[in-house]
Structures are given as C-alpha cells and as structure tokens.
Amino acid sequence: MGPCADPTIRRNDLVKKRDLITIADLSDQEIEQIFSLADTFGIRGNAASQRKACSEKIMATLFYEPSTRTRLSFESSMQRLGGSVISCPDMQSSSTAKGESIADTARVVSSYADILVIRHHWDGAVRAMAEHADVPVINAGDGSHEHPTQTLCDLYTLQKEKGKLKGLTVAICGDLKHGRTNHSLVYALARFGVHVIILAARNLELPQYVIERLHADFHYSIAPMAMDDIRAAVQSTDAIYLTPSQPHQLALFTQADPEIQTRLQKLVSGLKFDAFYVTRQQKERGKQEDTRDNGDYPRIGENFLKERRFKDTVIMHPLPRVDEISRVVDMDRRGIYFKQAAYGVPIRMALLKLMFDRLETAKPKTMQQGLPRYESTEPIGSQCSNSNCVTRTESSSTRPTFEVLFNGPGSGLILRCLYCDHQFKVHFIGHATSCRYCSYDTTLEETVRKWLADRELAVFESIKQAEELGYEPYKSGPQRNIMDESEIGKAIDQMVDQVLKDTENFDRLLFIGIRTKGVFIANRMAAQIQRRQGRAVEVAEIEIYGPRGDTLRRLSSSSLEPSPVNVKDRPVILVDDVINTGRTVKSALSVIFKSGRPQSVRLAVLIDRGHREVPVKPNYVGKHLPSSERERVRVKLREVEKGERDKVVIYSLISPGFSHQRSAHNSHLRAED
Numbered sequence: 001m002g003p004c005a006d007p008t009i010r011r012n013d014l015v016k017k018r019d020l021i022t023i024a025d026l027s028d029q030e031i032e033q034i035f036s037l038a039d040t041f042g043i044r045g046n047a048a049s050q051r052k053a054c055s056e057k058i059m060a061t062l063f064y065e066p067s068t069r070t071r072l073s074f075e076s077s078m079q080r081l082g083g084s085v086i087s088c089p090d091m092q093s094s095s096t097a098k099g100e101s102i103a104d105t106a107r108v109v110s111s112y113a114d115i116l117v118i119r120h121h122w123d124g125a126v127r128a129m130a131e132h133a134d135v136p137v138i139n140a141g142d143g144s145h146e147h148p149t150q151t152l153c154d155l156y157t158l159q160k161e162k163g164k165l166k167g168l169t170v171a172i173c174g175d176l177k178h179g180r181t182n183h184s185l186v187y188a189l190a191r192f193g194v195h196v197i198i199l200a201a202r203n204l205e206l207p208q209y210v211i212e213r214l215h216a217d218f219h220y221s222i223a224p225m226a227m228d229d230i231r232a233a234v235q236s237t238d239a240i241y242l243t244p245s246q247p248h249q250l251a252l253f254t255q256a257d258p259e260i261q262t263r264l265q266k267l268v269s270g271l272k273f274d275a276f277y278v279t280r281q282q283k284e285r286g287k288q289e290d291t292r293d294n295g296d297y298p299r300i301g302e303n304f305l306k307e308r309r310f311k312d313t314v315i316m317h318p319l320p321r322v323d324e325i326s327r328v329v330d331m332d333r334r335g336i337y338f339k340q341a342a343y344g345v346p347i348r349m350a351l352l353k354l355m356f357d358r359l360e361t362a363k364p365k366t367m368q369q370g371l372p373r374y375e376s377t378e379p380i381g382s383q384c385s386n387s388n389c390v391t392r393t394e395s396s397s398t399r400p401t402f403e404v405l406f407n408g409p410g411s412g413l414i415l416r417c418l419y420c421d422h423q424f425k426v427h428f429i430g431h432a433t434s435c436r437y438c439s440y441d442t443t444l445e446e447t448v449r450k451w452l453a454d455r456e457l458a459v460f461e462s463i464k465q466a467e468e469l470g471y472e473p474y475k476s477g478p479q480r481n482i483m484d485e486s487e488i489g490k491a492i493d494q495m496v497d498q499v500l501k502d503t504e505n506f507d508r509l510l511f512i513g514i515r516t517k518g519v520f521i522a523n524r525m526a527a528q529i530q531r532r533q534g535r536a537v538e539v540a541e542i543e544i545y546g547p548r549g550d551t552l553r554r555l556s557s558s559s560l561e562p563s564p565v566n567v568k569d570r571p572v573i574l575v576d577d578v579i580n581t582g583r584t585v586k587s588a589l590s591v592i593f594k595s596g597r598p599q600s601v602r603l604a605v606l607i608d609r610g611h612r613e614v615p616v617k618p619n620y621v622g623k624h625l626p627s628s629e630r631e632r633v634r635v636k637l638r639e640v641e642k643g644e645r646d647k648v649v650i651y652s653l654i655s656p657g658f659s660h661q662r663s664a665h666n667s668h669l670r671a672e673d
C-alpha cells in the first residue's frame, strides 16, 4: 500500500518540503535575502557565478490560465541558473482536457520535476495541488486569491526606486476585489510598514476577508478619508479618482499608532504619494454587473504627469495593462512598470535558489500559526462561502479545512478557509458523537475548543441543516404543544384561501417545497387546490443540505439524478414549515434563481417566528409565533413521524456548558420527544 492509500492523509504531511503559496510563507528576513541575491544577479540575471546553481534541477510550469511575464520569467530564471524546464503553458492541451483531477496531475508531474510552478483559475487550487505533490510548489497566481511572486517583484521595484519601504505611502487602485496581486501586496506592504491608500473601482472593493486579515495579522486598521481629502490629493488628474460619484470604499490603512494617525490627518492637502500601483479590471473573474465599466475606472494619464505633487510619484502596474495607464506615461521616468516586469528574472532566480537551498528549513512563523484547525466531521457540514474555492470546485482533491477564530467580528465564531482565506460566521455547533446541536455564543468557547481538540465538533449553517443530518437540539424542560392536528389543517386551509385569491393562472403555478417538511406541506396545499379547483398543480422540491449539494427537482422523479423543473416565467410558491433566521429560504431562493427567472416567488410558511435575520418576508403564514432564539419550534407531520399525529411543539434550548459535556458524551441529554 502506498503512503497515501489512506485518503485522510495529505501527501504534504508525509513529505518535508517548502511551498510558496502565499506571501506569508516567506519571512521578512527571507524576502530581504531574496532582494540581496537578486541584486547580485543584475537586471538580466546574467551573473556568471550562478550559471550552474540549479544545473541538476528540472522545473515544471503548469499554467491553467494565460501568462506572459510569470511563466516566461520563471523559465528564463531556471535556464539562467543552469536548470531545465518542462512546460504546459496551456493545460487544455494536457490530460486536464480529459478530466484529470488537479490532485492526480500534481502527483504525476511531481515525479518528473524538482519544483512545480502553477497558475490556476480557482482560489486555493495551488495549495490543493501542493498537498498532492512530493516536490516544492510555487503559486504563480490562484484565482482571485494571491500572487506572491508578483509581490516580490513589486516590493523589490519599490525598494530600488525609493531606497526603503518603511514609511512610504502607496495608493493601490483598480479592481481590488479580484486582483490577486493586490491581495498579496497589501499583506506585504503592511508587514514592511508602508501606508496604503485604497482607491477601488466601483463594485470592486477590497474584500472583507482581506481587510479582516490585515487587522488580525498586522494590526492595520482602517480610517476612512473624507472625499475632500482625496479630491485634494488627486484634483485635476484625469482620474485617479473616480469622477463625480461618491467613493464607496475609500480607506487609509495605518498602523494603529495615534501619532501616525495624527500625521496622516495632517496630510489632507499635502498627501505625498510615493507610488500608485494600478491594476487592470479582471473581467475574466467578475460577474457582469461587477465588470461593467462606466468610464469611472481609475486611469492615469497626462494630467497626472503635469501635477506638481506627483513629481516623485512612481507608477507601477503588474501588467498586462489594458487602458488604465496612458501610453504617454511609458515615456516618463515615473512609469516604472516595464522595469518592474524585468525584475521578474533576478527575483525569480533568487527565489528558486532560495527554495532549493532551504528545502529542509521550517516555514516562517506567521500570525496564523497556532490557530486551531477544523475539518468537518460531517460530509456536508461546512462549506467554504467562496463558490470559486477549490474545496467547492473540485472537492475530490481537497479536504475542507478551516482556521478557527474565536472572538471574530461581533464576538462570533469564525471559520477561515485554509485554501482561499474566505471566512464565515458559524451560527450553530454540534457534538458529533451525541448528535446534539445548539446555537453558538461566546459562553461556549471553552466547550468548542474541547470538542475541536477531540474531533467532535460539527458546525451548521442552520437548524435545518443540523436536523437534516440527524442532529437533535440540546433542550430542557417539557415541550409544549402549540398547535394540534386540526389547527394545522385550518392554518393550511387559510394559506390555500389566500393563494387562491392571489392566483390567476393555475396552469403555470408551481409549488416548491423545501425538503423535508416543506415538501409535505406543499403537497397538502397542492392537493387542496386540486380538490377545490379541480386542477392539478405541479410540486417540486429543493434540497438545500443534501449530499448532492443544492438541487431543485421534480417531485415525481424516481431517478436519483435531479429531473429538471422549468421555473421560467412561472408564479412560484416556495413552502417551508418554519421560518427561523431566513437563511434556508434565502439559499432556496438562490437555487431557484440559478435555474431560471420565475415570474414571481411567494413564500408560504406554517410558522413564522418573527426574528428573521435576513430580509425575507413570508406572503402566507399559518401562525405567527414570536419566540426567543433560545426556543425551538418543531413541526411534526404524520408523513415524517411515523405513528404520530400532526402537531407543533416548542421547547427551550440549553447550551452544553462545560459541565454538560460528560452528559453529552453519555447521551444523557436526550430529546424528550
């Protein structure tokens, strides 16, 4: 049996090697060493002393996305170090086109080469491949996540031009949402004490997860700048600032040092920019509404060059450029982007040499080290919130793993994806052995730490998800009956009365029930309509937390594959038993809208608890039942609970404080029903 026959063991766990996935994988000292070594190579990297430095080595470049600079400068660097290169510049001409997984590709190619340089369009894909490769892997750009070697070129260029990094002020402009170079760069600038001004294009602001990481790891805080301050800084340029509209995200990062804060306040009219780092709009990544250019994308041109205050401001760009920088800037000494691209060779030569020299050296300690890690104990328990994360696009090659941050924003429990850094708040936690769940609050921190250490922690997006996975709530006290069979029958009748009043075209009407109980209520409503109107109404179901992911399917289908439901231009009534936070309904709405655009969607729920967290309001309600979050309302239907009559019950939930843990393990906290 090979070392990785056990799928729960990552290959990376078995092989001692250094990968470069994020800029955090290099210490400040190592970055400075790379710069010193790059100095000795010269801009073309043709220093004779290094011609044999990698003579025994082979580098493979695997590019799932186009590249000019990164791939060719890596290949030029390896050849200048005396090494050899094998390359797949277009992975569509590789076995990827036949459906080979990234895990298999990484594993195979790592037996042909001594180092892999990989670019991929999925966030976190390079980390996933590094886990399956036996040799070091360098991230040449993964989706919108990071591009650490570009950052090395950027920092090196800045340092060479300005003689230092600490204390500089750099404005980063453009598509800060999808631009991976921006993400690696802001982390690095923060590490080296640079002040960063963010000038994002509309709808393309720096993602929240980057801002939170800057705050958590580097103690950088955000101070909003007044519009006038920025106007003063960029007036009469032809657009670093996005013409007439209000800036949407305009921020000044400073170290949380009051003296520096005060100094920056004084910079209102005399703000000195050392560099503008301009980036292209990443049209290949954004949604259409993100990528519409209304002419207000930050651009630099002649007016900028004429402005006295920018006489020493250099203009940088990772390239390729589209039209963010006018060609007139190419002729100006301040336009240094071609030099920045040329430094790609000495920098990547120095990086390759360092990686081969340091194979056995431990990774630098980062702020993140020491954070507990969570791997889901359930097959579908927790998903990364980023739909472009490799854990979602190719789950077979990864194991969703998260860093756990206690006391995140709003004192919440936050999970941060190890692959793409996106983070989300945990609302419900469960104990895996006893199959009990409850909502999370800060008093449970110690309990969660213990469960995490014991690999007993499960996390859920909603009560519905917990219960679909067979978890029961922790609870105390006897349950009270809130509705009996006849009251439930009457409530459903009333909802049907309303639907009949509101519906003109029964032929097109479609009920969609949210699995499980919403489906039975939808069926009962449809059967009533058939009895009263003599018309059959189609019923479909949505499974939000099923093993196949979110699916919408025709109810009569006996096939395991979802059979398609046509929602286009139809009046839809979405049905569920209880609306708690509203998150399940929101997820269901997004599944519906992904499959087509209905004429309308109305929401019918048997019980509305009145503390919805998301703005979804039911159109038809069987009973309003204001209840606290510590209470659990449960609908029991004869179709689901064998041998029982319909009823609605309520009981309080208790949190499993530390003293309850033993009881939880011993399943003493059993449900009373």
Ligand code: CP
Pocket (backbone or CB within 6 Å): 066, 067, 068, 069, 070, 071, 141, 147, 150, 318, 319, 320
């Ligand atoms: N800056 C950069 O990554 O360029 P390429 O896409 O050409 O590699």
